[in-house]
Amino acid sequence: xxxxxxxxxxxxxxxxxxxxxxxxxxxxxxxxxxxxxxxxxxxxxxxxxxxxxxxxxxxxxxxxxxxxxxxxxxxxxxxxxxxxxxxxxxxxxxxxxxxxxxxxxxxxxxxx
Amino acid sequence: xxxxxxxxxxxxxxxxxxxxxxxxxxxxxxxxxxxxxxxxxxxxxxxxxxxxxxxxxxxxxxxxxxxxxxxxxxxxxxxxxxxxxxxxxxxxxxxxxxxxxxxxxxxxxx
Numbered sequence: 340x341x342x343x344x345x346x347x348x349x350x351x352x353x354x355x356x357x358x359x360x361x362x363x364x365x366x367x368x369x370x371x372x373x374x375x376x377x378x379x380x381x382x383x384x385x386x387x388x389x390x391x392x393x394x395x396x397x398x399x400x401x402x403x404x405x406x407x408x409x410x411x412x413x414x415x416x417x418x419x420x421x422x423x424x425x426x427x428x429x430x431x432x433x434x435x436x437x438x439x440x441x442x443x444x445x446x447x448x449x450x451x
Numbered sequence: 452x453x454x455x456x457x458x459x460x461x462x463x464x465x466x467x468x469x470x471x472x473x474x475x476x477x478x479x480x481x482x483x484x485x486x487x488x489x490x491x492x493x494x495x496x497x498x499x500x501x502x503x504x505x506x507x508x509x510x511x512x513x514x515x516x517x518x519x520x521x522x523x524x525x526x527x528x529x530x531x532x533x534x535x536x537x538x539x540x541x542x543x544x545x546x547x548x549x550x551x552x553x554x555x556x557x558x559x560x561x
Contacts, residue, residue, distance in 0.1 A: 343494075372549065381455075381538055381551030382495065395547030429494050437546025439485060442494035 341366070343432050343443035351449045352420050360415045360446045364432030370394075371413040372440060373405055374429040382429055388413055389436045417448075425450045453478045457539050457552035464529055464559050472524040472555045474539030482546050484522050486515050487538040489554070495538055529559045 344363045352358050364371050370389040374382035387395035388407035407413045411432075417424055427447050431440035456475045464470055476484065483502050487495035499508040501517040508515045512533065514525040524537055536554040 374551075379553070381457075381540075381553045384548050384550065387547050395545075397548065427492075431494075435546075437482060437542065439483070439497050439500045440549065441497055442487075444494050445492075447492075 343430055343441055345428075345430050345443040345446050347446060348444070349447045349449075351451065353451050354420055354422060356420050357416065357418045358420060358448060360417075360428050360430075360448075361412065362415070362430030362432075362443060363412045364430075365441055368432040368434050368441075369411055370433045370436035371407055371411065372431045372433070372436070373413070373415045374431065375399075376427045376429055376445070378426075385415070387436055394436060420450045422450050424448065453541065453543060453548075453550045455539055455541055455550050455552035457537075457555050459555060460553070461556045462558070464526075464557070466530055466559055466561050467528045469525070469527045469529070471526070472537055472539075472557070474522040474524070474552055475520060476522070476539070476541045476550075477520075478541045478543050478550070480544035482542045482544045484517055485540045485542070485549070486513075486522070486524055487540065489536045489538055491536075498537075526557070529557070531559045531561050533557060534559045 372387040373385040376382045384397040386405045402418045427445045430443045433440045486498040489495040499515040538554045540551040
């Protein structure tokens with residue numbers, strides 16, 4: 340069975356640009372969560388979506404937005420990129436959100 | 452505020468030297484506590500879920516336990532391939548938010 344997939348694997352952007360990251364959950368999972376992981380730290384929660392609706396939001400600015408599609412895949416958008424947005428962005432899927440999550444390999448974003 | 456603290460930050464062991472990793476947490480209402488393993492440059496790999504105090508789970512050389520304020524990940528006779536960062540996370544009763552600790556980096560030398 341395919342696990343969680345994310346694209347692209349790596350991305351280099353410059354300050355002020357915007358970026359779209361994509362995630363496909365495990366088949367049958369209806370919830371997707373997004374995390375930001377800076378080197379040496381644990382993942383930090385950004386959003387949780389379930390059945391196309393936002394159910395939770397972490398302490399991130401409005402430059403961060405996301406959505407979930409009818410096939411349960413998801414996009415994370417970040418506008419007006421800052422140097423501090425450089426990180427590994429992780430997507431995790433679960434059946435309903437309120438149980439164990441399974442992570443994708445992540446997208447490494449570098450902002451120059 | 453919900454919080455997860457892991458200790459030690461790093462742990463160096465000889466192959467076969469058993470030890471424990473600690474995860475202390477504060478959460479308004481615990482829905483579940485999770486342990487993950489993360490290799491460099493990869494996404495976290497799910498290990499265990501614990502739901503209530505007194506619960507224990509085992510997988511190969513790993514055993515996770517849970518109290519009302521802490522969880523421990525016991526590693527018995529570790530091997531070099533157990534070297535990784537081990538992450539602890541808690542989810543509140545709403546189930547909408549998962550809070551991770553900073554992790555414990557484990558190094559096992561042959």
